[in-house]
Amino acid sequence: MAKGHRSQIKKERNQNKDTRPSAKLSYARISAQKAGFVLDAIRGKDVQTALGILAYNPRYASSVIEKLLKSAIANAENNNGMNPENLYIEECFANKATTMKRIRPRARGMAYRIEKRMSHITVILNERS
Numbered sequence: 001m002a003k004g005h006r007s008q009i010k011k012e013r014n015q016n017k018d019t020r021p022s023a024k025l026s027y028a029r030i031s032a033q034k035a036g037f038v039l040d041a042i043r044g045k046d047v048q049t050a051l052g053i054l055a056y057n058p059r060y061a062s063s064v065i066e067k068l069l070k071s072a073i074a075n076a077e078n079n080n081g082m083n084p085e086n087l088y089i090e091e092c093f094a095n096k097a098t099t100m101k102r103i104r105p106r107a108r109g110m111a112y113r114i115e116k117r118m119s120h121i122t123v124i125l126n127e128r129s
Helices: 006-015 032-042 047-055 060-079
Strands: 022-028 087-105 111-127
Touching: 022 060, 022 087, 032 047, 032 060, 032 087, 032 111, 047 060, 047 087, 060 087, 060 111
Parallel strands: none
Antiparallel strands: 022 111, 087 111
């Protein structure tokens, strides 16, 4: 039933911690599907190419993801001491977050529900060897 003392369990959990530089934006006001289109375009690319793609992509999500990518690059540089020229996007994904429900009045006194979707966007970088 018991798997050891709490301190042992915490020690094991911390040893398996991911050390790759990353950045996460929680509750971004864009649906996960719309963010996913932009993330698919930059997945696996090096960061300079990805920043170029995001700068000229007309979608709203690209400006949000560009800011997030710059944050991940800064984290890699300052926290992990990595060289920004060798970085590439190893993983990037958007998960569904909570949905704001709003009501729109319609004809004959009816009401339609409008769902304003949110997402959690994550960008994980790694260094090419």
